[in-house]
Amino acid sequence: MIRISIDAMGGDHGPNVVIPALMTVATRRPDIRFIIYGLEDQVRPELAKFPQLAEKSEFVHCEVAVKMDEKPSAALRHGRWKSSMWKAIEAVKSDTSDACVSAGNTGALMAMSKFCLRTMASIDRPAIAAIWPTLRSESVVLDVGATIGADSHQLVDFAILGAAMARSVFGIDRPTVGLLNVGVEEVKGQEEVKDAGRMLREADLGSMTYRGFVEGDDIGKGTVDVVVTEGFSGNIALKTAEGTARQIAGYLRSAMRRTLMARIGYIFAKSAFNALRDKMDVSRANGGVFLGLNGIVVKSHGGADSEGFAAAVELAYDMVRNRILDRIEADLDLFHARNRQAAATKSADVEVDEEG
Template sequence: MITISIDAMGGDHGPSVVIPGLQKVVERRPDLRFLIFGREDSVAPELARHPRVAAVSELVHCDVAVRMDDKPSQALRQGRWKSSMWKAIEAVKSGQAEVCISAGNTGALMAMSKFSLRTMASIERPAIAAIWPTIRGESIVLDVGATIGADSHQLIDFAILGAAMARALFQVERPTVGLLNVGVEEIKGQEEVREAGQMLRDVALKTMDYHGFVEGDDIGKGTVDVVVTEGFSGNIALKSAEGTARQISEYLRAAMSRTLLARIGYVLAKGAFDRLREKMDVRKINGGVFLGLNGIVVKSHGGTDDEGFAAAVELGYDMVRNRLIDKIRVDIDLFHSREPHPRPVMEDAAAEGGK
C-alpha cells in the first residue's frame, strides 16, 4: 500500500474537486490509502458522497487553509504547524505518507516544502518539473518556476534531477538531456548555460545521454527526454504552451460551428477531433513535481477539475512506485564522484537535508 497525503483545501475549488478526483484514482489504483487534511465541515460531506474514498482515507481536521493569494512569507507565518498544506507536507517528513499532493498556492507550497523537507545534500535549489506532451510522446521540462535565474552548477543539478525523474516515469535507462538555449551551436547562449553544457559533456554520466543545446521548438518535437532551463524561461514556456493549446481549441471550436457544412464535417471527423482533443488536454499532464527535496511533493494546477487532480495524484503514485528519491540520490552521488572540481556541500542541506 502507498499512502498519499492530500491538502484538501488547496486550489480554486477545494474539496469539491479534490475528493471526486480521489474517487477516480481509487477506481484505477486499488493499492492506495489517503491522509486527507482540511476543514472537517468542508471535507466530510464530500467523503459522505464518495464512500469508496472514505473507506481508504483518514481525515485530519485543520483549522487553517492557505489562501491562493497569500504571499509565501505570510503563509509560513500563519499556516506553519497548523494549516492543511503544512500538515500534508509534514506527513511526508514523518514517514506517515510517501508523497504529498496539493492544488494550493505554488509559492506557499514550495516555501513550506523547503522549510519542512529541506533540500538534498549538495542540491542548492529545488526545481519544479512538468510533464510536456510532444510529437514523440512526453518529455520532462524543468525548472518551470521554482528558481528564477540559475548558475551552471544549478543547471547541472536540474539535469541530474530531471534525468532521474525520466528514468522513474518513462522507464528509460539513459534518458536524453538537453539544455534550452537560443541556438544549438556551442558558442551561443549565456555563459552559465555554456559552462553547464561543457561540464555535462566532460563528466559523461552513464545515467543520462547529454544531447547538447536545444531550442524552444525542440520542446514540442520531443527532441530529448529532459529539457533543462531556469525557472523564468521555463515558466514562460509552460504558460505559453498551455495558452496556445487553449487558443487552438477555441479556433477549432469556432471554425467547426461557423456553417452547416462545417458542422456536418465535424460530425464525420469526430473521431479524429476527439483524438486531437485528448492530445491537447492539459488536465492529463496536470502536476508539477518538486525535485531536489527529501521527499516528493506534487503541485496540481489551482483551477484544475477532478480529472486533472486525479492525474496529479497518479503522477505522485508513479514517482513513489518507481523509487524516484532513490534514483536521484544514486545520480547525485555518481556525478559528484566524477566532478572535476567538487562543490562544497551547502551547510543547510548537509545539516538538515542530509539526515
C-alpha cells in the first residue's frame, strides 16, 4: 500500500478540486491510501460525496491553511505545526506517508519542505523538476524555480537528480542529459555551465548519457531526456511554454469561429483538434517534484483542475513505487566515489612528477 499525504487546502480551488481528484486516482490505483489534511468544515462535506474514497482515506483536521500569496517566511513562522501544508510534509518525515502532494504556495511549500525534511547529505540546494511534453514524447526539465543561479557542482547535482527521475518515470535505463546553454559549442556560455559539462563528461556515469549542451528549442524537440538549468532560466522557459500553448489554443479557437466554412471544417477535423488540445494541455503534465530532499514532495499547479491534480498525485505514486530516493542516493554515491578516485589518481600523478 502506497501512502500519500495531501494538503487539501492548497491551490485556487482547495477541496472542491482536490477531493474529486483523489477519487479519480483511487479508482485507477487500488493500492493507494490517502491521509488528507485540511479544515474540517471544508473537507468533510466534499469527502462525504465519495464514500469509497472515505474508506481508503484518513482525515486530519488542521487549524491553519497557508494562503497562496503568503510570504514563505511568514508561512513557516505562523503555519508551522498547525497548517495542513506542514502536517502533510511532516507525515513524510515521520514515515506516516510515503510522499506529499500540495497545490499550495510554492515558496511556502519549498521553505517548509527544506526545513522539515532537509536536503540529502551531498546536495547543496533542492530543485523543482517538471515533466515537459515534447515532439518525441516527454522530458524532465530542472530546475524550474527552486534555485536562482547555480554553480557547476549544483548543476551536476541537478543532472544526477533529473536522470534518476527520468529512470523512475520513463523507465529508461540510461537517460540522455543535456545542459541548457546559449549554443551547443563548447566555447559558449557561462563558466559554471562549461565547468559542469566538463565534470559530467569526465564522470562518465552509468546512470546517464551526457550529450553536451542543448539550446532552448531543443526542449520542445525532445533532443534529450533530461534538460538541466538553473531556476531563473528554467522558470522563464516553463512559463513561456505554458503561455505559448494557451496562445496557440486561443488562435485556433478564434480561427475556427471566423467563418461558416471554418466551423464546418472543424466538425470534420474535430478528432484531430481534440488530439492537439490534449497534447497542449499543461494540466496533463502537472506536477513539479522537489528533488534533493530526504522525502518526496510534489507541487501541483495552483490553478489545476481535478484531472490535473490527479496527475500530480499519480506522479508522486510513481516516484514512490519506483524508489526514486534509493536511485538518487546510489547515483550520488557513485559520482562522489568516481570523484574521489579521480582526485587520488591526480594526486599520485603529481607526486610521481615531483619525484621525477
